[in-house]
Amino acid sequence: MNDKKIRNMEEFAAVSGISRPTLSKFFNDPSSVRASTRQRIEAALDRYDYRPNLYAINQNRRLTKNIGIVVPNLADPFFAEIARNIEEHILRTGYRPVLLGSHGTTEQEIENLENLRLLKPAGVLLAPLGRASDQARIAAFCEEVPAVLFDANVDSAGLAFVGSDNDQSIDLIVDYLCRTGEPPAFFEMKEPTNPNAHKRRHAYLAAMERLNHTPHLIQASGEGWEFEEIGFREGTRVVRDRNLPTDTILCSNDRLAIGFLSAAYEAGIRVGLGTDCTMRVAGHDDHPFSRYTCPTLTTVSQDYEAIARKSAETLMNLIEAESPPDSREETLFDGRLVMRGSA
The missing domain is CATH 3.40.50.2300 (Response regulator)
Structure with a gap:
């Protein structure tokens, strides 16, 4: 690697022996120059450890x-x-x-x-x-x-x-659920697609520890974006086995919760706050459909x-x-x- 620090594309053109217009073509679209020229440019980039100014290259994009x-x-x-x-x-x-x-x-x-x-x-x-x-x-x-x-x-x-802020939002709803009833179990996908799910799991564990409650993870099989289907299928399994550690379920997202609500309904379980209700279900996101479920879904809103x-x-x-x-x-x-x- 050459010790000379290249400050701009003009200097890079001078030391590499490649014209400024050719370099511009390369940085805008590497496939627009011949393979041999592309190899020369890439070798010079490595030799001089030069990385072009992102903003200078993108001036034409503003137009x-x-x-x-x-x-x-x-x-x-x-x-x-x-x-x-x-x-x-x-x-x-x-x-x-x-x-x-x-x-x-x-x-x-x-x-x-x-x-x-x-x-x-x-x-x-x-x-x-x-x-x-x-x-x-x-x-x-x-x-x-x-x-x-x-x-x-x-x-x-x-x-x-x-x-x-998943740490803040999960802590908020876990605290609410613990104050108003049994501490929640956390219903999630075993292999979640979105990285927010991992953050919410860790936030749930931290919140339960802070409140001196034992955490319970209920992990649903399934991959992809068909969250309602996964929530219904795995929720049906969980309800059928009747081995829930608590009557309160916090779902990793609202779409899973919507599926879980449907599974509870099919099983004849009343969800809600009434004296005849035997389960509580909550979610996360304030999905546009969450206000139209039956019962309507308690959740944490993201500020769209x-x-x-x-x-x-x-x-x-x-x-x-x-x-x-x-x-x-x-x-x-x-x-x-x-x-x-x-x-």
């Missing part, structure tokens, strides 16, 4: 006025709602949102990023799949395009992350509006900045307890 929005599944009303809020904020800035859903698959998530790369977006707002994501590919994309991640975090990818606004504002600030930030920014919003009929 497109395109902002990519990628969510795991547009069929999920949770992501549809938060994407709608983000779109509204972006439109007010004069940029054009390009909304893409990943259909819960790694392949579609990567294809979405590749399609956005062709559009040369000014920036991208990305809610990654999480466990199923190709994290190396996401990190490589975020090196090329200004990106803010929301909902699910991928370490070291993107210039900022905006989401919910605040997450959408902060995500969009952060990306706009990054796009307009003259230089990249010194460190990755992380913003977490508190959840709010929503008390309804189920608990």
